[in-house]
Amino acid sequence: MTMEVFDRAEFARCRRAMRGVRPLVQCLTNDVVQEITANVLLAAGASPAMVVSPEESGDFARIAHAVLVNIGTPTPERIEGMRRAVEGAEAVGHPWVLDPVAAGILPWRDGVIRSFVERRPTVIRGNASEILALAGTGQGGCGVDSTDASDAAVETAKRFATETGSIIVVTGERDFVTDGTRTLVVEGGHPTATLVVGTGCSLSALVAAYVGAMPEEPLHAAAASCFAAKRAAEAAARISVRPGTFHTAYIDALFEED
């Protein structure tokens, strides 16, 4: 298993590029994480916009740097808004990110997720249970939470990246970013991140921000967003490992890091 540790110098370069662009990120995400998603993007130096209705999502995707499609709380109308946004992004060649929340446990949702995977997202970011289920080697997690370790999903993620043509990001104790050929690993962070809802969902939005700002280097862009989240979690844990205070400190740390 050949893996490269994504280092701080690379992060600093990507970070400067992302902040320089201040990417406009169209977020079609779930009901639970709207606020943390917008705040993570703002703190990190991107510009969130939750333009979701089918009447306008396609037009907005043509002007956004990148689009996030998060399947957390799906309804038929939302899915239609997401489809049109993806069409808009594709029409102008802009990247888009899929977060397959709770893949593997609900047939209708799985069909929706599959239809988006077939459209070849630039990046698919999920926890280990979601990636294993999507790739056909797992049963899914406990609702939206993972019951698998990210290390156990690396080989499956590589194969799935090759099969789909998407970059796969599998998060957990260690984050892995793979295009099937190269695999970058991002270590560290803090387990309290799993006790704040939306750290994964907002990380997917941050992936969209980085990939939108540097679309020619999506592998490094995706790894940079994982690095940002891991370092921010460590900084937040130095302030508090109680979830409420950690949440606030996490946003502050994303704002302060360079």
Ligand SMILES: Nc1ncnc2c1ncn2[C@@H]1O[C@H](COP(=O)(O)OP(=O)(O)OP(=O)(O)O)[C@@H](O)[C@H]1O
């Ligand atoms: N055991 C762990 N130790 C350290 N960091 C972790 C651990 N598990 C997850 N993380 C970090 O938590 C963040 C969220 O990843 P996770 O895999 O929990 O996403 P998720 O399940 O999709 O989250 P959510 O659905 O709540 O948004 C990532 O930055 C990841 O690196």
Ligand SMILES: Cc1ncsc1CCO
């Ligand atoms: C808790 C929850 N339920 C549906 S989406 C979501 C946010 C975490 O993925």
Ligand SMILES: [Mg+2]
């Ligand atoms: Mg998730």
